[in-house]
Amino acid sequence: MSGLVQAFSSWVIPALLLLVPGVALLRGVRVYEVFCEGAREGLETAFRILPYLVAMFVAVGVFRASHGLDAVLGLLRPAAERLGLPAEVLPLAILRPLSGSGSLGVLAELLKEHGPDSLVGLIASTMQGSTETTFYVLTVYFGAVGVVKARHSVAVGLLGDLAGFIASVAAVRWLLG
Amino acid sequence: MNLIWTAILAVSVLLAFLQGADGATAVTQGVVKGAEDAVVFAFGLIGALAFWSGMLKVAEASGITNAVARALSPLVRLLFPSIPPGHPASASVLMAITVNMLGLGNAATPLGLKAMEDLADLNGRRDEASDAMCTFLAVSTSGVTLIPSTVIAVRAAAGSAQPAAVVVTTLLATLAGTAAAVAADRLFQLRRWRP
Numbered sequence: 001m002s003g004l005v006q007a008f009s010s011w012v013i014p015a016l017l018l019l020v021p022g023v024a025l026l027r028g029v030r031v032y033e034v035f036c037e038g039a040r041e042g043l044e045t046a047f048r049i050l051p052y053l054v055a056m057f058v059a060v061g062v063f064r065a066s067h068g069l070d071a072v073l074g075l076l077r078p079a080a081e082r083l084g085l086p087a088e089v090l091p092l093a094i095l096r097p098l099s100g101s102g103s104l105g106v107l108a109e110l111l112k113e114h115g116p117d118s119l120v121g122l123i124a125s126t127m128q129g130s131t132e133t134t135f136y137v138l139t140v141y142f143g144a145v146g147v148v149k150a151r152h153s154v155a156v157g158l159l160g161d162l163a164g165f166i167a168s169v170a171a172v173r174w175l176l177g
Numbered sequence: 178m179n180l181i182w183t184a185i186l187a188v189s190v191l192l193a194f195l196q197g198a199d200g201a202t203a204v205t206q207g208v209v210k211g212a213e214d215a216v217v218f219a220f221g222l223i224g225a226l227a228f229w230s231g232m233l234k235v236a237e238a239s240g241i242t243n244a245v246a247r248a249l250s251p252l253v254r255l256l257f258p259s260i261p262p263g264h265p266a267s268a269s270v271l272m273a274i275t276v277n278m279l280g281l282g283n284a285a286t287p288l289g290l291k292a293m294e295d296l297a298d299l300n301g302r303r304d305e306a307s308d309a310m311c312t313f314l315a316v317s318t319s320g321v322t323l324i325p326s327t328v329i330a331v332r333a334a335a336g337s338a339q340p341a342a343v344v345v346t347t348l349l350a351t352l353a354g355t356a357a358a359v360a361a362d363r364l365f366q367l368r369r370w371r372p
Contacts, residue, residue: 012276020232024239031235038234042227045290046219053215059185061211065203066189067196108331116337125332125343129325130350132277134318137289141314142306144290145297149305152365154181156311157318159361164319164354171346 045144052143056135060098069094084169088120092127097134097161104128122176126168131161222286229287233269242268256316256359257309259299266295270313278321289317308366315362319355322347 024031063069072094080090092110096103107128114120134157142150189207193200236242246253246268253260253267260266273288292313300307306314325347333340 016232020236020239020241023241024235027239029235029238034234034238035231037231039227039231041234042230042287043223045230045287046223046226049290050216050219053219054212055182057215057218058208058211059182059189061214062189062204062207063185065207065210066193066200067203068185068189068192071192104327104331107328108335111332111335111337116332116335117339117342121332121335121337122343122346125325125328126346126350128331129322129328129343129347130320131354132318132320137318137320138314140286141289141293141317142310145293146302147297147304147306147310148179150314151306151311152362153306153311153314153318156315156358156361156365160315160319160354160358163357164350167353168346168350171349172343175346175349176342 049140049143052139056139060102060135063098064102083166085165086120086123086169088114089124089127092124093161093165096127096131096165097158100133100136103133119172119177123169123172126172127165130168131164134158134161226287226290230291233272233288233291237265242272245271257312259307259309260296261299264295264299266292266299266309269295270309273313274316274321277317278323311366312359312362315358316355319358320351321355322351 021031021035024034069091073090076094077087077090080093081087085093088110092103092106095106107124110124111121114124116122116125138150138153138157142148142153189204193204196203233242242265243263246263246265249271250262250267253271254262257267257270260270269288269292273285273292276288277285293310296307296310296313300310324344328343328347329340332343
């Protein structure tokens with residue numbers, strides 16, 4: 001089943017490459033010109049989100065450099081243990097919403113230290129895979145359209161991450177533990 | 178965002194102060210490194226962003242986008258009641274979520290941004306997020322994943338006997354996370370809560 005899904009998702013992009021320009025050409029669209037026009041808009045978007053990316057990457061960089069992450073870890077350890085999150089995966093849980101590449105690095109370290117098929121390794125893998133880098137998505141998506149009042153989105157994003165983490169532990173203990 | 182950003186910086190500087198001179202150097206390096214990382218990241222994104230924006234423009238001009246929107250409009254009406262039927266936003270929102278689910282990382286951001294553009298048109302380009310934007314962000318930040326391809330690759334590289342063993346647990350966890358986020362978003366919208 002998972003092999004089937006994987007095969008399907010690896011052919012989605014090649015299929016789009018065939019279908020979209022093909023259908024467009026048959027319908028009389030000036031495919032090449034329209035594509036380039038859209039690509040130019042994409043370029044503008046990339047530059048529009050750059051200030052927001054700098055703001056977020058600097059905040060995360062400074063926070064990590066000042067050992068802020070370690071301080072938060074110390075504060076949260078008791079609460080995490082009560083929720084059933086093993087202490088080893090706590091750094092991953094804190095970093096996951098902030099930095100995609102950073103949390104992937106932590107996952108790689110955890111897998112090396114505890115083994116990819118250990119309980120910690122399985123929980124960490126599930127946590128990494130089951131959610132997005134919340135602050136990156138918020139910054140870039142809102143930044144691209146100039147929204148500064150995010151309303152409840154930050155709270156909702158973090159709540160979703162927390163629910164996903166608890167569910168990761170539960171699912172691994174239940175199915176693989 | 179104003180408060181969170183300032184607070185992260187202030188807490189970091191305060192913590193650095195407790196560490197003396199080393200702290201000051203570390204924070205300054207953090208600024209330089211963070212700013213550089215942001216530009217490197219954005220440059221890495223430019224190619225994919227330009228390509229997928231171009232493809233989307235072609236899909237739009239040929240009517241494919243509209244056809245997809247019409248076919249899946251009941252689902253959109255359920256999740257995003259504020260998007261009028263047949264509006265381009267319903268198609269772009271759906272495509273962004275679909276690509277996200279398939280784990281096609283570098284295609285997801287451009288499609289997500291296109292969806293945000295369409296939602297911003299509906300919102301009158303105001304600086305406050307609309308209900309539909311908040312719901313879309315709730316789904317996007319929790320990231321429904323069918324196949325966690327990156328994690329499987331990292332597990333294989335770490336010498337796992339079964340790299341794909343976490344596919345089912347990831348699916349369960351991602352569904353729980355997304356369900357919680359969407360439910361919380363609904364509750365906040367009912368109360369029109371503003372932080």
